[in-house]
Amino acid sequence: MTSLVRLEVEEGIGTVRLDRPPMNALNAEIQHGLVAACREAAERRDVSAVVVWGGEKVFAAGADIKEMETMSYTDMVDHSGSLQHFTRAIAGIPKPTVAAITGYALGGGCEVALACDFRVAARNAKLGQPEILLGVIPGAGGTQRLARLVGPAKAKDLIFSGRFVSADEALAIGLVDEVVEAEEVYAAAKARLAPFVGGPAYALRAAKEAIDRGLEVDLETGLELERLLFSSLFATRDRATGMRSFVENGPGKASFEGA
Numbered sequence: 001m002t003s004l005v006r007l008e009v010e011e012g013i014g015t016v017r018l019d020r021p022p023m024n025a026l027n028a029e030i031q032h033g034l035v036a037a038c039r040e041a042a043e044r045r046d047v048s049a050v051v052v053w054g055g056e057k058v059f060a061a062g063a064d065i066k067e068m069e070t071m072s073y074t075d076m077v078d079h080s081g082s083l084q085h086f087t088r089a090i091a092g093i094p095k096p097t098v099a100a101i102t103g104y105a106l107g108g109g110c111e112v113a114l115a116c117d118f119r120v121a122a123r124n125a126k127l128g129q130p131e132i133l134l135g136v137i138p139g140a141g142g143t144q145r146l147a148r149l150v151g152p153a154k155a156k157d158l159i160f161s162g163r164f165v166s167a168d169e170a171l172a173i174g175l176v177d178e179v180v181e182a183e184e185v186y187a188a189a190k191a192r193l194a195p196f197v198g199g200p201a202y203a204l205r206a207a208k209e210a211i212d213r214g215l216e217v218d219l220e221t222g223l224e225l226e227r228l229l230f231s232s233l234f235a236t237r238d239r240a241t242g243m244r245s246f247v248e249n250g251p252g253k254a255s256f257e258g259a
Contacts, residue, residue, distance in 0.1 A: 005033030012197035060109025
């Protein structure tokens with residue numbers, strides 16, 4: 001893992017911290033660091049949920065344009081796979097994830113946020129996909145994840161224009177899930193994840209997979225995926241614990257072990 005990205009764990013919540021001042025520009029090193037941090041967060045049993053955070057001032061202002069400016073077509077053909085690899089790694093964490101957005105989340109930074117399950121934004125945050133202003137389009141998942149989140153018409157509005165949106169507009173269109181004061185963003189993101197710490201880890205994992213994979217296929221295929229994942233949970237101890245607790249004590253009182 002690089003010093004530009006680190007995983008910190010406290011009370012069951014992992015924080016993937018971007019740390020490349022002043023703007024957390026997503027160069028190749030930070031992209032590789034994100035992949036490594038996400039892999040570690042996915043594998044560690046003491047991590048129940050994950051916050052992706054850029055610090056108090058800025059989430060991530062996008063890709064490192066200076067790094068990309070001199071690339072040829074063949075250079076980008078070779079690089080484009082890794083360009084999506086880091087957002088795929090975030091989306092692939094089999095645990096609940098939240099982007100804690102302060103300052104700017106633009107271009108690749110917005111794509112990092114889109115790869116999370118939820119987004120908490122500072123009141124003064126700005127989000128957008130301004131790649132069109134550089135003569136290109138989003139390349140780390142923005143055209144696909146943004147359209148799935150806010151709908152194709154609104155995604156085209158943002159991507160065609162390259163304009164930035166305020167936190168309030170982002171909340172109104174469903175791009176973020178919560179808006180708080182800047183100094184409260186990280187705490188609000190952790191609070192959103194706190195209910196999942198000590199939860200039924202394999203059921204949460206199955207729920208995330210069913211929703212995310214189901215969006216990629218037709219309804220009948222999605223229903224079959226749900227059926228198989230639902231059935232698989234009957235092999236877990238948490239399923240037995242949860243149902244026994246419900247019968248004996250009523251709902252919401254089970255103590256799970258994540259197994």
